[in-house]
Amino acid sequence: MQALMMTKYGDITSSLAFQNITKPTISTTQLLIEVHASSINPFDYKVLKGDFKAFKKITFPHGIGRDVSGVVTEIGDEVTNFKVGDTVLSRIGEQLVGTIAQYVASEAKHTALKPDQITHQEAASIPLAGLTAWQGLVTIANLKAGEKVLIHAGSGGVGTIAIQLAKHLGAFVATTTSTPNVDLVKKLGADQVIDYKKEDYLQQVNSFGVVFDTMGGEHTLDAFKVIKEGGRVVSVNGEVDDILARELGLNFIIRKILSLKAKKITQAAAKKTAMYRMFMMSSNGPQLAELADLYMQNKIQAVIDRSYGFTESIEALEYLSKGRAKGKVVITH
Numbered sequence: 194m195q196a197l198m199m200t201k202y203g204d205i206t207s208s209l210a211f212q213n214i215t216k217p218t219i220s221t222t223q224l225l226i227e228v229h230a231s232s233i234n235p236f237d238y239k240v241l242k243g244d245f246k247a248f249k250k251i252t253f254p255h256g257i258g259r260d261v262s263g264v265v266t267e268i269g270d271e272v273t274n275f276k277v278g279d280t281v282l283s284r285i286g287e288q289l290v291g292t293i294a295q296y297v298a299s300e301a302k303h304t305a306l307k308p309d310q311i312t313h314q315e316a317a318s319i320p321l322a323g324l325t326a327w328q329g330l331v332t333i334a335n336l337k338a339g340e341k342v343l344i345h346a347g348s349g350g351v352g353t354i355a356i357q358l359a360k361h362l363g364a365f366v367a368t369t370t371s372t373p374n375v376d377l378v379k380k381l382g383a384d385q386v387i388d389y390k391k392e393d394y395l396q397q398v399n400s401f402g403v404v405f406d407t408m409g410g411e412h413t414l415d416a417f418k419v420i421k422e423g424g425r426v427v428s429v430n431g432e433v434d435d436i437l438a439r440e441l442g443l444n445f446i447i448r449k450i451l452s453l454k455a456k457k458i459t460q461a462a463a464k465k466t467a468m469y470r471m472f473m474m475s476s477n478g479p480q481l482a483e484l485a486d487l488y489m490q491n492k493i494q495a496v497i498d499r500s501y502g503f504t505e506s507i508e509a510l511e512y513l514s515k516g517r518a519k520g521k522v523v524i525t526h
C-alpha cells in the first residue's frame with residue numbers, strides 16, 4: 194500500500210516520501226481501518242523536525258499523521274465493540290504507521306464510531322485537536338458553567354474546538370486571534386475577542402478562572418497575571434511540569450533540570466495559589482465518542498480550513514507549518 198513516510202529528521206520538503214509499504218498486520222486488540230480521510234497537526238511536522246527526539250527516538254522510515262476516519266476492514270480476536278464495515282475515527286498511537294496511508298491499525302480502545310451525520314473529513318478533523326481541547330478543559334481544568342476561560346489562538350485547530358467545547362460547558366470565553374480571524378471566532382461563540390495585532394490581551398482580561406495556553410513562551414508565565422486566586426493554567430506548549438515529566442518516564446536529573454526551567458512558573462502559580470499543568474494529549478476512544486456525539490448534535494461544528502488530496506499531503510504539511518491555519522487541515526484519501 195502507499196503511505197507518506199518520514200525518511201529522516203529534517204524539513205518537510207527533504208524528509209518525506211511516498212513509499213510502497215506492507216499493509217499493517219493487526220494484533221488481537223486492534224482494528225484495521227481503510228483510510229477515507231486523515232488530518233494533520235503541528236505534532237506531525239514537529240516530530241519530523243526532531244523536536245521530541247529527547248523523549249522518544251524513532252526509527253526510519255516512519256509513518257506520519259495520527260488522525261483518521263475510515264472503514265473497519267479487519268478486527269482482532271479480542272475486539273468486541275467494533276465490527277467489519279463500521280465507520281470509525283481514531284487518534285492512533287505513536288508506535289503505529291501514520292494515517293497518511295491507505296490503511297492503518299488502531300487500538301480498539303483508541304477508536305470511536307463515526308456518526309453518520311458527519312463526513313469522513315469532518316470526523317478526521319476531530320481526534321488529536323478535539324482530545325487536546327477535551328483533556329485540557331474537561332479532564333484537567335474541570336471547567337464549570339459560569340467560569341471565565343481565556344483560550345489562546347482561538348482560530349487554530351485546537352482553539353476552534355476549544356471555544357465551542359467551553360461554550361457548550363457554559364463558560365464565558367475570551368480568545369486571542371488576529372484581525373482576519375475575528376469574525377470566525379465570534380461565530381464559534383467567543384464572548385470576548387482580543388485582536389492581538391491591535392490590543393494587548395493583558396490589558397483586556399483579568400480574574401479569569403482558567404487559561405488554556407496553546408502558545409507557550411511568555412504566554413505561559415503571563416497567564417498568571419490574568420487568573421484569579423486559585424485559578425488554573427493548563428498548557429500544551431509551556432514548561433514541562435513534574436507530573437508530565439514522570440509520565441514521560443524522565444530520570445531524576447532531567448526532572449530536576451526541567452523543574453529549574455519551570456521555576457518562574459511554579460513561583461507565579463504559588464503566589465496565586467493556582468494550579469499549573471502542562472500535558473501531552475493521549476489517545477482515548479471513550480472521550481472521542483463523547484466528542485463525536487457533540488458534533489452529531491451540532492454542539493460543535495468542524496472548522497476545516499483546507500482539504501488536500503492524498504498526493505498533496507506534503508503541500509498540506511507545508512501550509513500547516515506556516516502557523517496560519519483557520520481550524521483544521523484535512524486530507525481526503
Ligand SMILES: NC(=O)c1ccc[n+]([C@@H]2O[C@H](COP(=O)([O-])OP(=O)(O)OC[C@H]3O[C@@H](n4cnc5c(N)ncnc54)[C@H](OP(=O)(O)O)[C@@H]3O)[C@@H](O)[C@H]2O)c1
Nearest residue numbers: 235325346348349350351369371429472473474516517518
Ligand atoms: N501538548 C499537546 O498534547 C498538544 C496537542 C495539540 C496541540 N499542541 C500544540 O498547540 C499548538 C496549537 O496547535 P493547533 O493545532 O491549534 O495549531 P495551528 O492550527 O497550527 O494554529 C494556528 C493558529 O494559531 C494562531 N496564532 C498564531 N500566533 C498567534 C498568537 N500570537 N496569538 C493568537 N493566535 C495565534 C493563528 O491565528 P492568526 O493567523 O490569527 O495568528 C492560527 O489560526 C501547537 O504548537 C501544537 O503543537 C500540543
